Amino acid sequence: MHTTFKAAILSLTLATPLSAQAEDFNIAFLAASSQNGFNQAIYDGIKEAASGYDNVSTQIFDGEFSATAQFSQVEDIVAGGKFDAIIITPNDTVGIATALEDAVKAGVKVGTTLFPVGPELTEMEPQVPGLTVTVASTPVVGATAQANAVVDYCADKDPCKVVVLIGQLVFPFDNVRNDTYKEILGEHDNIEIVATGEGNYSPQDSMIAMQDILQANRDIDVVLSNADQHLMGAEVAIADAGLDMSQIYTLGGGLNQIAVDAIKAGTWTGTLAQFPKSMGAAALDAMVDALNGETPPTWIDEYSLRETPKIITKEWLDENPDFEPEWQG
């Protein structure tokens, strides 16, 4: 008993200073834009994961969809010395690399979500020396799944007329997606891409593009898009043209609540699954592990985070009535 009591005293004596020394971690999330619902959802995941630790606090920075603003934020964070780690959703996946490299050299841990950082958008392993984690998947994977779904739908149609609504072709990731669509659809003689419009991730811009496209192409079979926002605009244009959206094969990307509702209602055909909240949480956990001296994986595949098919359809949603998307729209 006496020995046990002494051991308990000794344990308490040792444990008390250790717990007092538990380091507080400040982690910055550099959103591509804090005004964007997808980025907000990533941050929701980060905050939720951080709340599971006693010593982790987070702060969001608004990247204003500007590469230079985000570059300056990285420099400011390194200079300020307040933050132990950065999680970024990069606006410019190439240009930001040098700033992040300097951050790593200054002892700040860096992780990226949605896209890798570096010149190769299809390379998920770190291209910046010392980068802790990339939580993403190559844009080719999602675009391939979408294009293959279109190929399946078009199998019995000749010609099968496809309209592509892409974000902006000046964005490297949208270029990769568009090239993937063209490459896979181009392998099938019955499939014809009759128009490619830029939706700029805006329902308004997408509506205008789709209205114009429908002036010259009323007999379309497919609208293929990388973003649900584009289908929201396309839906208005299609309805205004007197066409029935449910009779057209429409595939978006992002899997927000608005898309889920439209797919369940049978208005849209499907969308590419994306999980911003899970991405944010996975990135936060990996950064905390790294700050605690552990070695997290350098790449966490976005599609390993939730057990769903890549293309979400009405059939799948009907089979999984409890499924909830991770962002509003």
Added chain:
Amino acid sequence: MSDVQTPARRFSITPGDFAREYGVLTIIVILMIGLSLISDSFLTARNLLNILNQSAPLAIIACALTLVIIGGGFDLSTGAIFGVASVAAGWIAVHVDPYTAIIAGPLIGLALGTLNGAIITGFGVHSFLVTLATSLVYRGIAILITGGALIPVRIAEFSWIGRGRIGMVNIAVIVLIIFMVIFMVLLNRTTFGRRVFAVGGNEEAAILSGIRTNLIKIVTFSLSGMAAGLAGVIAVSRISMASPQAGIGMEFEAIAAVILGGTSIMGGSGAIWRSVAGVLLMALIGNGFNILNVNPFFKDLTTGVIIVVAVALAASGRRSR
């Protein structure tokens, strides 16, 4: 000072003079002829109404912005006011009442525009700086209202103003025409309009003439805000979706349209029809690219070249006067 030519000059006008004086119209006609020849889909009533419908929100903003610029001011907050009015109207339509939302949008715009004018005249700060600053504040309010998320507004009582039609013509186009006529009358047929030209042409002379220049400026900014609010409501109503990011960059499109039309950036001269023509020219370029399925990479390049040509024509017209 005004856009009106003297009778003697009207009678002696040559095709070259006409092209220079009406540069934006000349380019529009050339573009329309070219697009009609290339595409069967272009010169149809449906497509032309489509272009007008698409242009309505921006043209409404450009009409009111013309007054601000003629009065010697600059409004960089129209895009942000458009955003605030959009999300506020969307929120009110969903949570309060759709008809109240339609009225609330322009009123919110009017209030924010008046605030712009009051700060500009009250503190004597250039409108460029004030509206740049307030645009950040207003955009922040839009984010606070929505939390960054979209607000779906699929309510028939709300969507009629953006999607409804009378015959083939969209209600938004009718609203634009009424708005444009009111502003043309206001600028060219009222004392207020003459004072706007006077303030923009020579503010000191206007003050010495007894014109309450601050009041005139405040009213022009109020109208600009109101127009942005109305445009926001129409846009939300049309796509049944309110977005805090709506209207980003719209202020520059509106300014570009006004300048492209031939209204002087220095103030003191210009016309409402010129700004609407500027908006239509930009819309025509976009429409042509989408109809012809030209690689979007060439769109900006072509748009830039056409704008430079139109502005150069307008500038040579001014020099020759």
